[in-house]
Every structure is written in structure tokens, then in C-alpha cells.
Amino acid sequence: MSKHIAVIGSSGGNLYNQGGSDPKAMMKEIFTQADSAGIEVTFIQFIGAQATMDNISMDTQARLFTLEGGQVVAGEAAALKEINQQAAVLDEQLAKLIDDGAIDGLVLMSSDPKGVNSKAVAAAARKKIPAVGTGGTSIANTQAAGVRVISASGTTGTTNRTRAVAFVSALAKEWGLKYMPVIGSSAAGSAQAQGSVLKRINFRGIMMASMPGFIAMALCLALSKIPGLGGLEDVFNTLIGVLPVILAAIAAKQVSGLDEVGIVAGVIAGVMSTDGGIIGGLISGILAGVLAYYIITFCFKHKVPGTTANIAAGGLAGLIAGFAGMYAIAPVALWFGNMVKTIIEACLTFSPLLAGAVAGLLIWPAIIGGVYHAAILPIVLLEMESTGFSFLGAIDMTGLVMVSAGITLANVLFPRQKSDAAVALPGFLINLGFGTFVEASYPFMFSNKLVFGGAILASTVSGALVGLLGVRGTAYVPSVMAPFLANEGHAVQFAVCMLAAMAVAFVVTVVANRVPLKTKE
Structure with a gap:
């Protein structure tokens, strides 16, 4: 049988600055961790104020957060004095649930064991159910009331996630439940987040x-x-x-x-x-x-x-x-790192034209095959680390971004069918405006071998020019800015390489759009 817990408390003083100002996000972390341990959150009584509760006025606006249909719901905003009265009603309900054995444990966060949480705390003491929580004074008062607190902590230096993990870890150990903390980029958790950290x-x-x-x-x-x-x-x-x-x-x-x-x-x-x-x-x-x-x-x-x-x-x-x-x-x-940069420089010294052409030739297969971000991007960053610009960064801008811009522009001005223009225009604008989204050209490349070949040709030609003219640059910037981020004295050369890539891709795509596609009978 799964265990059932109640979460009670308030946004607190110090807690307010450590996640308490967003009760729903905080509750989401608790739900995520509890679910991982097979623990069910079945009751919430949480007062969220619009300011820290250190020296707070009873006229301060607050909301009462409760659980309805498995969802955390925020009540209407009202003065804290009125919200406390609403919370006292829930306190009685929770006390009855505890006495009836429907609640197996408590999570307390900056609770008020002498006020709006007094009846629930007294019931927890009678039933000897375990409690976990944060808040120095409130936890001390909870323990003084006879509650069996199995894990207590202050809030300083904690986060919503680490508090939730601490709560559930203690409860899972108390009840002998198997628990793997859900620690990932999403509070919703994922299979990956629950697996090996590696x-x-x-x-x-x-x-x-x-x-x-x-x-x-x-x-x-x-x-x-x-x-x-x-x-x-x-x-x-x-x-x-x-x-x-x-x-x-x-x-x-x-x-x-x-x-x-x-x-x-x-x-x-x-x-x-x-x-x-x-x-x-x-x-x-x-x-x-x-x-x-x-x-x-x-x-x-x-x-x-x-x-x-x-x-x-x-x-x-x-x-x-x-x-x-x-x-x-x-x-x-x-x-x-130095070895990688030395190898690149050695290739460029041996034959800059050949090195550029080979890089341009391979960069499309690399990005389509999923190798780009694993192999090329780290090298781009290595080059930029020392000088602020990169040979492969220039290849990226000319061979990928500008080639994609050329293909999409051709489909805007001379589309094979009218619907292609609407698809191509956003991709063209994003490539020029942001220096990314080369995937915009994929539909046209994958549906027409001539367009695909044109992309490889344009990338190879522009790559050869990059090597021959000694251009270094970067990608992931607006295309109009890219020449100004080239190595000193090479802004014009970089612009020439970019325009060449775009022109070759544009011309080949226009021609391809005028050639009838072979259809299978």
C-alpha cells in the first residue's frame, strides 16, 4: 500500500527567498520526488503571502493553496488575517484525517504549530506519525508538541529540489520504501533523470x-x-x-x-x-x-x-x-586542445584551399549525420577560445548558414510550387537574422538530389575560398554581422565567401526547380 502525506505550512520568512514565493513550483518538486518513492500527496494546506513573513502585517495579501482533484489550487487573494481563518478550517479537517489513519506522514515548511496548524500537529503527536520539515522555530515548536520529527533543517542554502529530496529521502527510509531521487532539468522528471547520473x-x-x-x-x-x-x-x-x-x-x-x-x-x-x-x-x-x-x-x-x-x-x-x-x-x-589547434593550422599551412574545400565538403554530411555538435562544435569553441574567431566557425557560417539561405531564397523567389515559398520564407529570414536554422533547407534538399548536390557544391566552393583567403570567423550570429567578427583585415573576404556560398546554392536550386522531377509509373 502506498503511503499518504500532507504538506502544511507557509511561504515563511527565509523560505520566501528560497522558493517559498512560488508555492506551485515548490509543490511540484515535492510531488515529483514523492511519486518516485510511491508516496502520495493527499492533502495541502499552505499559506502563500506576497512578502516574507518576517515581521509581516496581518493586512498583507496572501492566498491559501490547497489540493483539489490532484492539482494544487490557489484560492482568492485576501488579507493574511482572513487567510489564516480559512487555513484553520483545513487544520481541523487534516486533524480528523490523521486521527482516522488516512495520513501517514507530514511535511512541514515554516508551519505554525501554535496557530493555524495546531490541531494537525496535535493529531500527529497522538498518532506518532513521522514528520519532516524546515523552519528553525516552527520545527522546534513542533517537536515540543510531541511530534516525531525524523528530519529537520533550516532553509538557508536549500532549493525547492533539495528540500523535496531531503523530505522524501527521510520518509522513504522510515517506511522502507525504494526511492531514487528524480534529479534532472525538469521538475516533472524523466526516465533519464531517474537513471544513472552519467x-x-x-x-x-x-x-x-x-x-x-x-x-x-x-x-x-x-x-x-x-x-x-x-x-x-x-x-x-x-x-x-x-x-x-x-x-x-x-x-x-x-x-x-x-x-x-x-x-x-x-x-x-x-x-x-x-x-x-x-x-x-x-x-x-x-x-x-x-x-x-x-x-x-x-x-x-x-x-x-x-x-x-x-x-x-x-x-x-x-x-x-x-x-x-x-x-x-x-x-x-x-x-x-593545443594539439587540435596545431593540427588545424598544419592542414591550413599545407594547403589552405584543400583544407577549406574538404571542410566545406564534409560539414553537411556531419550535421545531417549528427556528428557536428559532437565533433565540430567543440573544435570551433577551442579555436575561439584563444583568438575569438575560428576557421571552422567561418566554414559553418558560409557552408551551412549561407547555403541554407541561398536554397530557401531560391524557393521564395522561384519555387517549384507556390506552397514552397511560404515554407521557405521563415527559414531564409531566420538564417539571415540569427545565423542559424540550417534545417530550413532540409525539405528541399531531401526531396531533390540536385538541390542536395548543389548544397554540397556551394559549401565546398565557399570552404575553398575561406581557406584560400585566410578567413576566420564565427557562426550563431546575425549573418550581416558575421563579416565584422572576422579576423582583422578579412571582413570583405568573409563577405565574399558568404555571398559566393549563397549565390551557388541559389543558382543550383533555381535550376533544380525548373527541372521536372522523375515520377515512378
């Missing part, structure tokens, strides 16, 4: 989430070339040093699934691993995330208070991963 290591997700940092660096470098803005070069140099920290923080957050706690662990690990560059930051961040997950899980299994568990997970995980990054990971990561 399954949450997603290099593509980490790299993509870090892209704004690299683009900010490239923008600062470009702006620093404008007369009077030379001081931004110092900002550029600062950002280069920060990039490993950004990657480490994102990696630790995603892998640990612990939100702020994971971020703290990642920042600590990243700062200590900056000598390893972005690879060092990435690996250290992943390690920090894994350690943070296991440390906090260990703490909760052994009834360590939530605040202490968070400090241990964020601080210890960050330090351990940071020391590993500083003394073991950084030297190897730095060597590997």
Missing part, C-alpha cells in the same frame, strides 16, 4: 548552452577594433579566462540536476581549472556535477540537514573537482 552527461547540450559566452567574447573583440573602443580588448581577454568557468558551471548544473547547488560546484571547479582551457573546464564541471549528486544523495540517506547537505554538495564537490582539474585534468586538457 546518462545526464550531454556534451552537445553543454556546448550549445555555453555559446552565448563565446559570442559575447567575439563581439567584444570586434568592437575593440572600433576607434575609441580599444579598451574592450581587456574585456575580451577577461572573457577568455572566464570561458572555462562558464562551461564548468553549465556542465555541473546539467549533470548534477541540483540547480544553484550544481552551479556553485561548477564555478568553484571551473575557477580552479582555468589553466586547462575550455576542455579542462568542461571535464572539471562534469566531475563536479557527478560528485555533487552523489554527495547530496549520501547526505540525505544519512539524515544530514538540508542546509549542511547543500553546502557539502556544492562546496566539497567543487573543491574536489577543482583540485583534480588543477593538478590532473588541466595539463592534459591544455595539451589536447
